[in-house]
Amino acid sequence: MSGISFEMLLNADPEVWRRAAAAWDQLGRSTDDRADAVALSVRKIPDVWESGPAATRARDHCDGLRRELDTAFPPVLAIAQTLAQHANDVSELRARAQDLVAQARRAHVTVNPDGSMTVDPAHSDEWTARSVSQLVWQRDALLREAAELDARAAQAIAENTATASGTPMSRVDRSRVPAPGTDPAAVKRWWDSLTPAQRRYVVAEYPELIGALDGVPVASRDVANRIMLDREQDRLTARREELDAREAYIRSMIEQGRGAELYPGEPNKLGAALAELDRIKEEREQINRTLRGLDAISSRLEDPHKPRAYLIGLSTEGDGRAIVSVGNPDTADNVLTYVPGTGAELSKVGGDIARADHMATDARMADPSAETASIMWLGYDAPDSVVWNAPFDGSAKDGAPKLDRFQDGLRVTHEGEPSRNVVLGHSYGSTVIGHAAQQGNGINADALIFVGSPGVDTNSASDLKGVPTSEVWATRAEHDIIKRVPDWDILHGNDPTRKDFGGRVFSSDPGDPNNEAKTHSAYWDDGNRARRNIALIVTGQTDKVD
Amino acid sequence: MGQPVRVNVPGLRSLGGEIVGHGAELTRNVRSVEGQLVPGGAASGWATADAARRASDGWETYLTGLAGRIEAAGQSLIDAANNYQGSDERAGQRHGRVRAR
Numbered sequence: 068m069s070g071i072s073f074e075m076l077l078n079a080d081p082e083v084w085r086r087a088a089a090a091w092d093q094l095g096r097s098t099d100d101r102a103d104a105v106a107l108s109v110r111k112i113p114d115v116w117e118s119g120p121a122a123t124r125a126r127d128h129c130d131g132l133r134r135e136l137d138t139a140f141p142p143v144l145a146i147a148q149t150l151a152q153h154a155n156d157v158s159e160l161r162a163r164a165q166d167l168v169a170q171a172r173r174a175h176v177t178v179n180p181d182g183s184m185t186v187d188p189a190h191s192d193e194w195t196a197r198s199v200s201q202l203v204w205q206r207d208a209l210l211r212e213a214a215e216l217d218a219r220a221a222q223a224i225a226e227n228t229a230t231a232s233g234t235p236m237s238r239v240d241r242s243r244v245p246a247p248g249t250d251p252a253a254v255k256r257w258w259d260s261l262t263p264a265q266r267r268y269v270v271a272e273y274p275e276l277i278g279a280l281d282g283v284p285v286a287s288r289d290v291a292n293r294i295m296l297d298r299e300q301d302r303l304t305a306r307r308e309e310l311d312a313r314e315a316y317i318r319s320m321i322e323q324g325r326g327a328e329l330y331p332g333e334p335n336k337l338g339a340a341l342a343e344l345d346r347i348k349e350e351r352e353q354i355n356r357t358l359r360g361l362d363a364i365s366s367r368l369e370d371p372h373k374p375r376a377y378l379i380g381l382s383t384e385g386d387g388r389a390i391v392s393v394g395n396p397d398t399a400d401n402v403l404t405y406v407p408g409t410g411a412e413l414s415k416v417g418g419d420i421a422r423a424d425h426m427a428t429d430a431r432m433a434d435p436s437a438e439t440a441s442i443m444w445l446g447y448d449a450p451d452s453v454v455w456n457a458p459f460d461g462s463a464k465d466g467a468p469k470l471d472r473f474q475d476g477l478r479v480t481h482e483g484e485p486s487r488n489v490v491l492g493h494s495y496g497s498t499v500i501g502h503a504a505q506q507g508n509g510i511n512a513d514a515l516i517f518v519g520s521p522g523v524d525t526n527s528a529s530d531l532k533g534v535p536t537s538e539v540w541a542t543r544a545e546h547d548i549i550k551r552v553p554d555w556d557i558l559h560g561n562d563p564t565r566k567d568f569g570g571r572v573f574s575s576d577p578g579d580p581n582n583e584a585k586t587h588s589a590y591w592d593d594g595n596r597a598r599r600n601i602a603l604i605v606t607g608q609t610d611k612v613d
Numbered sequence: 614m615g616q617p618v619r620v621n622v623p624g625l626r627s628l629g630g631e632i633v634g635h636g637a638e639l640t641r642n643v644r645s646v647e648g649q650l651v652p653g654g655a656a657s658g659w660a661t662a663d664a665a666r667r668a669s670d671g672w673e674t675y676l677t678g679l680a681g682r683i684e685a686a687g688q689s690l691i692d693a694a695n696n697y698q699g700s701d702e703r704a705g706q707r708h709g710r711v712r713a714r
Contacts, residue, residue, distance in 0.1 A: 080655035090649035097642035104635050115624035132683050153661050217660045224664035229675035
């Protein structure tokens, strides 16, 4: 048997692991900051040392040092992730060891700190003997599982430990990385074929590809996407500084009466200046919006007071996309995917991440013995307007295959026993799910939840493939403004809370009759009974849903 | 004759100092987490704790070495700036002696 004793399980303290994880996170962040700083210095070398072989050698040497710093980040972060996950595992193992002790006590058996068992002489009978046999089996299974988890975590750390020359990487050609949209099972097979050194290489060199690939384990996608998050924040901040400098220059030239020099050959120089200032203002506003979203994601990832979050997807194109998970879905017992609705975009992602946090907390309260990951999935271009876009299904049609592939990806990267996977859509998000569940083989999930739905583009739960109708759930607050959307097929079909839809309805607070728009977003307010019901569905306690 | 090398001596010296500073900052970053990377107390006996200890040793050694190399790279730029300045001054002095004749 391994070195893990029953006493170690009883005395396990998840906090010591969490503190160590936080220190590794800090080391990773500061190393990454140094990489950014050295990169900035390297870019300045040609400004002060223009040419010649010595200048080129100096620049190449400094850039090589910058690359070493860059490539230190992924393995250091991988160690932080491993220790954070180990904290969760240790916490669960301790709880189960304590449960075993309590269970034994009820059977008149004392489980000693070293794991040995003593029967109360006053209850020494056949029944107690059978209980002891069962308890011994449970104890041994628990110790075996602890040893396996411990060995795996130790292995993951060893694979990311630096030697005197850093962490070795093995080159993988870019063409070997599966194309976006590749079947997640095929991606997982490719990932499994790589050595640890090759995985480090593809994460460090191709983060924009690896971060978006369904089928790559979540922990590695998180590392890749954090690299992209940092790059995007730096790029946009630098661009904003360029715009500010250009604007200041234009204004200064105009104030000096030298505006004509700005646009030689332009007949209407003032018009050209005003047009450029307008373009600058518009671009800067867009940058500020995007940075607001990116900064909200950074803050959540770095928050040491909340459960660890994983960045599973990121894009700043258009209105932006982001996929943030509270908890690691690859190791969780329950996985909730939350699809937000109309108006959702990267700049407003903070509010949607907060909802994912609430649902993770609620699930933990509903079932403390299980680990639940709660994913905020803004992996599609949500409609901007309730009036102009939301009545149409273009966004849903476009988002549905992406959601389907994401759910398939969760299944192939999950470790151990399959998790209970629940997909929840709010408002237009429910319409996206409706489309995802009607195409191909349907959606790869155990349950669906529609909250404040305008319709899911079908009038029957039985049309939603992949999920039994007994696990198609819906709620709508009495004063939710969404009730005013007609049940027309030309829009999104019937309200899924209708009896003839064939799903199951759960209750939520009625909301404010004087503010129906606010009620539409109030399902996650403190105390709303919708939250309890959602948590019960997510944790598989559907018999308690009201 | 080859292209003349254009060097902003004060700028190069300053940039060298900046890079030395990055190395020193990295050393401070590593020191600031010293002793915290290995879970203590109740973690004793777990293989994961042993692995974390080896990882801590490995990374602290590697990053401290890297910090030293970054400082050395910065110092090289400073030395290059000083060399260029020295060459320029010597050339100026030689030119002055010729003209004096």
